[in-house]
Amino acid sequence: MKQIITGFHAIEEKVRSACESGKIEGLSLSYSKIGPRVKKILDVAKTAGIPCSQSDNKMLDSLVQNLPEVARDHRGIVLVFEGAKESPQNEVNFDTWIAEAALSEDKSTIVVLDEITDPHNVGAILRSCDQFGVSLALMPQRNSVGNVSENEIIARASAGASSYVPCAVVKNLNRAVQKIKEAGFWVYGADAGGESVQKLTFPAKTCIIMGSEGSGISRLLEEQCDSIVSIPTCGKIDSLNVSVATGVLLYERYRQSLD
Numbered sequence: 001m002k003q004i005i006t007g008f009h010a011i012e013e014k015v016r017s018a019c020e021s022g023k024i025e026g027l028s029l030s031y032s033k034i035g036p037r038v039k040k041i042l043d044v045a046k047t048a049g050i051p052c053s054q055s056d057n058k059m060l061d062s063l064v065q066n067l068p069e070v071a072r073d074h075r076g077i078v079l080v081f082e083g084a085k086e087s088p089q090n091e092v093n094f095d096t097w098i099a100e101a102a103l104s105e106d107k108s109t110i111v112v113l114d115e116i117t118d119p120h121n122v123g124a125i126l127r128s129c130d131q132f133g134v135s136l137a138l139m140p141q142r143n144s145v146g147n148v149s150e151n152e153i154i155a156r157a158s159a160g161a162s163s164y165v166p167c168a169v170v171k172n173l174n175r176a177v178q179k180i181k182e183a184g185f186w187v188y189g190a191d192a193g194g195e196s197v198q199k200l201t202f203p204a205k206t207c208i209i210m211g212s213e214g215s216g217i218s219r220l221l222e223e224q225c226d227s228i229v230s231i232p233t234c235g236k237i238d239s240l241n242v243s244v245a246t247g248v249l250l251y252e253r254y255r256q257s258l259d
Helices: 008-021 036-048 057-064 094-103 119-131 152-157 173-182 219-224 242-258
Strands: 002-005 027-031 052-054 077-082 108-114 136-140 167-170 186-196 205-211 227-230
Touching (some): 002 008, 008 077, 008 094, 027 057, 036 052, 057 077, 094 167, 094 173, 108 119, 108 173, 108 242, 119 136, 119 152, 119 242, 167 173, 173 186, 173 205, 186 219, 186 242, 205 242
Parallel strands (some): 027 052, 108 136, 136 167, 186 205, 186 227
Antiparallel strands (some): 002 077, 027 077
């Protein structure tokens, strides 16, 4: 399978990752002109031993013609990955997805899983994501469950929803949330002591961050939240399981969208 990657950031991340791991087989770069960003990418690629060839924009246009419209803006450089494993249909490229979401006026919901490592919880969250119409589930590359589509526990706990809910994995979750805000989303962190979800009206573009059960939402992500939202409870223990809390918040978001 041939995978075509565009966008300075996405190409930089792939090239840097290949350089660090030494796994460069099947990778090649085609470029039409050398600007500062392209030169930076080429320098890293050549150091790693990735083949780089200069072409023209017509050739690059032909490489990207089957990509989604927003990803066809190659800006003079394209990364080709020959022999890439075919990704599950619900596994999406975050940079491409958020670029399209920024141009859309449709209602959209993102759920961010901040260092939630228990596959049972991740599976249960994805099941709720499926039932309540979540547009994207986003998780970090590190301190996460790894490959969602190949995890049997997640598949069982999600009742198969892990094959349907659009999922993206990013290297830097903090940077990804910055892009989410730039795309017009309001970002809510789920934590005790915040504004009651009963008093909140979710906007058309909503992002909900769920933190790990051990430490909650990381400080850098919490600082990016527009508001902290909580669920009123009456029990003797201090909190809900993260997957249950996610389900409650997503139901309220979905309920409001029906009004």
